[in-house]
Amino acid sequence: MYYSTNHQSASLGLKEAVFKSLADDEGLFMPEYIPSLPNQFFKDIQTLTLQEIAFEVSKCLLHNEITDSKLRRVVEEAITFEAPLVPIYKGIHALELFHGPTMAFKDFGARFMARLVSVLREDEDQNLCILVATSGDTGSAVASGFLGVKGVEVKILYPSGKVSTLQEQQLTTSGQNITAIEVQGSFDDCQRMVKQAFLDSEINTKLHLTSANSINIARLIPQSFYYFHAYSQLKYLKKDIVISVPSGNFGNLTAGLIAKKMGLPIHKFIAATNINSVVPEFLETGIFKSRPSKMTISNAMDVGNPSNFSRILELYGHHKNEISNDIIGYSFTDIETQEAMKRIYQDTGYIMDPHGAVGYLGIEKYIKTQTGNIEGIFLETAHPAKFKNIVDKTLDLDIPIPDTLMDCMRKEKKAKQIENDYEELKKVLLG
Numbered sequence: 284m285y286y287s288t289n290h291q292s293a294s295l296g297l298k299e300a301v302f303k304s305l306a307d308d309e310g311l312f313m314p315e316y317i318p319s320l321p322n323q324f325f326k327d328i329q330t331l332t333l334q335e336i337a338f339e340v341s342k343c344l345l346h347n348e349i350t351d352s353k354l355r356r357v358v359e360e361a362i363t364f365e366a367p368l369v370p371i372y373k374g375i376h377a378l379e380l381f382h383g384p385t386m387a388f389k390d391f392g393a394r395f396m397a398r399l400v401s402v403l404r405e406d407e408d409q410n411l412c413i414l415v416a417t418s419g420d421t422g423s424a425v426a427s428g429f430l431g432v433k434g435v436e437v438k439i440l441y442p443s444g445k446v447s448t449l450q451e452q453q454l455t456t457s458g459q460n461i462t463a464i465e466v467q468g469s470f471d472d473c474q475r476m477v478k479q480a481f482l483d484s485e486i487n488t489k490l491h492l493t494s495a496n497s498i499n500i501a502r503l504i505p506q507s508f509y510y511f512h513a514y515s516q517l518k519y520l521k522k523d524i525v526i527s528v529p530s531g532n533f534g535n536l537t538a539g540l541i542a543k544k545m546g547l548p549i550h551k552f553i554a555a556t557n558i559n560s561v562v563p564e565f566l567e568t569g570i571f572k573s574r575p576s577k578m579t580i581s582n583a584m585d586v587g588n589p590s591n592f593s594r595i596l597e598l599y600g601h602h603k604n605e606i607s608n609d610i611i612g613y614s615f616t617d618i619e620t621q622e623a624m625k626r627i628y629q630d631t632g633y634i635m636d637p638h639g640a641v642g643y644l645g646i647e648k649y650i651k652t653q654t655g656n657i658e659g660i661f662l663e664t665a666h667p668a669k670f671k672n673i674v675d676k677t678l679d680l681d682i683p684i685p686d687t688l689m690d691c692m693r694k695e696k697k698a699k700q701i702e703n704d705y706e707e708l709k710k711v712l713l714g
């Protein structure tokens with residue numbers, strides 16, 4: 284069962300927790316019990332592929348909620364790309380999480396959730412309608428993740444003229460079960476209309492609405508897989524493994540902490556942020572104080588009130604000392620980030636995106652404070668070409684855009700145009 288981090292509403296089964304996304308008391312869902320993986324799993328881990336690890340880990344977490352054969356299908360259809368560990372310096376590796384179709388780590392969550400939702404609904408006639416508002420990246424991961432998934436219709440609202448050309452093409456060229464709705468308004472307007480639709484009883488009687496936002500428990504689970512996979516490749520060194528996670532909403536780090544709870548021997552996690560540093564400040568002072576986010580070059584981490592922080596508190600029973608024992612927090616400025624991008628490129632030829640670079644700075648700083656036997660990993664969460672402007676400017680390069688990203692540029696844009704008006708949205712939704 285899954286309980287709410289606000290403890291005011293009843294626990295639910297997997298299916299309801301996934302379809303609801305957010306609990307009625309506005310808390311986030313967490314598993315009531317996090318099982319440990321059997322010793323044999325860790326003995327054999329070096330012989331397992333990422334897909335096999337994904338199956339074993341999710342089977343352990345979702346025991347009794349879904350049959351093995353269905354789960355195997357979910358994993359095989361969702362995890363169709365690798366997460367290679369690339370050596371950068373002696374003792375520091377990049378775990379590249381950008382080999383999925385939208386070239387960012389959010390592919391893991393979106394693809395797994397899409398197939399899990401489809402399998403959980405197999406016995407129902409009515410299609411599920413996923414409604415999301417996006418300022419760019421979330422929408423493209425959802426569009427790609429849910430594309431062609433049976434029994435699910437996806438409607439994506441985006442603010443006209445306020446997403447990049449590439450993002451707009453990613454949102455509007457999928458076709459099939461994905462509909463883009465271009466709103467003459469801001470991202471906040473899109474989000475407000477989505478909220479209104481969820482509260483509209485007429486809509487809810489006619490459509491089976493749900494959201495696919497980043498706090499969904501089904502998006503968290505698959506983000507634990509690659510931590511096990513990274514460990515399996517370094518296990519033979521018999522060193523203390525430290526993983527630095529470039530963080531914004533802290534979903535990725537939370538998934539790593541869940542992996543640790545399941546028995547994965549990670550020595551420390553580094554919570555690496557840009558100047559939106561409320562979690563590193565909490566780790567330092569014990570006081571959590573959210574504030575409006577500031578814009579940085581690692582903009583997917585510009586979060587002033589990270590929603591998964593409540594999940595981290597729950598994992599540790601709100602014991603600050605235990606949290607600080609496992610997690611070290613550091614924050615870095617844009618200037619430091621760009622300096623690191625330059626330095627690593629000049630030293631090694633490796634091109635980091637600004638988010639990965641914050642992760643790199645985290646592991647570099649930690650290793651400098653230590654004398655122990657440490658092997659470091661940082662998560663490289665996006666392909667550098669996704670942030671081509673800033674990468675080119677920082678490194679004085681003109682990096683090529685991979686075909687995976689360019690494909691959509693050649694396709695025709697299709698979007699339903701609406702004014703910033705809820706009644707217009709409603710007409711589109713009710714078709």
Ligand SMILES: *Cc1c(COP(=O)(O)O)cnc(C)c1O
Binds near residue numbers: 389420536583584664
């Ligand atoms: C979303 C995102 C992050 C932050 O991940 P969280 O789980 O929100 O902490 C980091 N890098 C990239 C490229 C992202 O898209």
